Amino acid sequence: MSSVLESQNTLSHAHADILALRKDFPALQQDVYEKPLVYLDSAASTQRPQAVIDAVVTHERTNHANVHRGVHQLSQRSTEAYEGAREKIRAYINAGSCEEIIFTSGTTESINLVAASLGKSRLTDSDEVVVTWMEHHSNIVPWQLICEQTGAQLLAVPMTPDGELDLDEYDQLLSDRTKIVAVGHVSNALGTINPLEQIIAKARDADALIIIDGAQATPHFRIDVQALDCDFYAFSGHKMFGPTGIGVLYGKSSLLDAMPPYQGGGEMILTVSFKETLYNTLPYKFEAGTPNISGAVGLGAAIDYLSDINFEALAQHESDLLSYATTEFIKLPGARIIGTAKDKASVLSFTLGDIHAHDLGTIVDREGVAIRTGHHCAMPVMEHFQVAATGRASFALYNNRDDVDRLILGLQRALELFA
Numbered sequence: 468m469s470s471v472l473e474s475q476n477t478l479s480h481a482h483a484d485i486l487a488l489r490k491d492f493p494a495l496q497q498d499v500y501e502k503p504l505v506y507l508d509s510a511a512s513t514q515r516p517q518a519v520i521d522a523v524v525t526h527e528r529t530n531h532a533n534v535h536r537g538v539h540q541l542s543q544r545s546t547e548a549y550e551g552a553r554e555k556i557r558a559y560i561n562a563g564s565c566e567e568i569i570f571t572s573g574t575t576e577s578i579n580l581v582a583a584s585l586g587k588s589r590l591t592d593s594d595e596v597v598v599t600w601m602e603h604h605s606n607i608v609p610w611q612l613i614c615e616q617t618g619a620q621l622l623a624v625p626m627t628p629d630g631e632l633d634l635d636e637y638d639q640l641l642s643d644r645t646k647i648v649a650v651g652h653v654s655n656a657l658g659t660i661n662p663l664e665q666i667i668a669k670a671r672d673a674d675a676l677i678i679i680d681g682a683q684a685t686p687h688f689r690i691d692v693q694a695l696d697c698d699f700y701a702f703s704g705h706k707m708f709g710p711t712g713i714g715v716l717y718g719k720s721s722l723l724d725a726m727p728p729y730q731g732g733g734e735m736i737l738t739v740s741f742k743e744t745l746y747n748t749l750p751y752k753f754e755a756g757t758p759n760i761s762g763a764v765g766l767g768a769a770i771d772y773l774s775d776i777n778f779e780a781l782a783q784h785e786s787d788l789l790s791y792a793t794t795e796f797i798k799l800p801g802a803r804i805i806g807t808a809k810d811k812a813s814v815l816s817f818t819l820g821d822i823h824a825h826d827l828g829t830i831v832d833r834e835g836v837a838i839r840t841g842h843h844c845a846m847p848v849m850e851h852f853q854v855a856a857t858g859r860a861s862f863a864l865y866n867n868r869d870d871v872d873r874l875i876l877g878l879q880r881a882l883e884l885f886a
């Protein structure tokens with residue numbers, strides 16, 4: 468009994484620590500329209516803690532030079548910082564080696580890299596690629612492009628009315644023609660958390676490679692790529708408290724080694740001649756040109772920041788926010804939640820009567836509350852739910868119940884205006 472109490476006390480202490488994190492984010496300390504800013508658009512991009520801002524500024528002020536190219540002091544410092552960030556990311560997601568961590572500009576580029584390189588080398592017109600109706604366009608269009616080029620077929624797993632993947636249909640779609648399964652960990656438009664263990668196990672049974680779009684998972688969960696046993700995992704720095712223009716593709720080294728380069732240029736080669744060009748070793752084979760060095764350093768600092776967080780307390784905090792927001796939202800007349808999966812990350816996607824989502828967004832913005840409105844780059848999701856657009860409030864570690872109250876007040880204001 469006392470150990471249960473002890474662990475509850477530890478958790479409530481850790482929860483208090485989560486609530487205290489808000490002060491680390493300078494952008495959240497400002498007013499907009501003379502009201503304190505409430506930022507509920509973290510699924511589009513999270514705010515950055517001071518530690519990340521400081522790391523980027525320090526790098527730009529004192530350590531900037533190109534990486535891997537110079538013998539001089541600044542180039543060495545810059546290379547150390549850049550490679551240091553790679554090692555932090557490797558350790559954080561438990562990848563086997565730094566060869567498996569490719570820096571990209573973000574999730575979009577990571578998926579395009581796999582689709583172009585793996586697709587070109589592996590797909591034929593008798594093969595199939597399986598995605599889902601829940602995907603962000605970044606995990607649909609790159610596959611459409613490579614299927615057009617190779618003649619492979621693109622199939623999509625449908626959703627249930629709640630916005631969960633229909634796993635029976637997934638079973639039906641898998642066959643010995645399936646070469647690649649590409650699926651999101653968490654839906655940006657619905658918040659649905661997909662049962663990756665089952666999805667990956669079924670892909671393995673079909674002998675298909677599996678790539679996970681983790682853009683919306685990394686701000687909420689600690690990822691262990693070896694425990695997941697996925698082949699590729701893609702994510703973006705700016706959705707996990709790091710800078711924009713930097714992201715990661717994790718890939719198993721045996722697969723990356725066998726894949727052709729994605730882009731040609733400096734850094735990705737060992738030797739170049741008109742007779743023969745030899746490509747660099749991993750991960751550099753996939754990092755053509757001068758990379759986003761301070762972006763990588765900033766992402767390394769975001770990883771340091773996340774490493775200090777108690778993820779059990781964070782999960783409890785975000786689940787409390789989502790259930791409070793859901794309870795308060797459905798009291799409003801005309802409230803409809805889009806996406807009611809059993810397992811959801813802290814995303815509330817909704818419509819309110821006949822009020823257009825863009826009007827809702829504009830009105831709540833005037834009340835100091837930032838939400839996203841539109842199709843969220845997930846048009847098949849909108850088609851499934853037969854809506855043109857939704858309003859989306861997405862919560863991160865720095866939000867609290869007061870933020871939810873301000874959102875509800877803003878939505879009440881919209882109802883008054885449209886009454």
Ligand code: C6P
Nearest residue numbers: 510511573574575603605655682703844
């Ligand atoms: N979703 C949103 O508001 P980039 O732009 O490459 O960092 O991430 C693309 C991307 C890929 N997959 C998922 C699941 C995503 O949510 C996103 C970005 C933002 O929902 C912008 S559309």
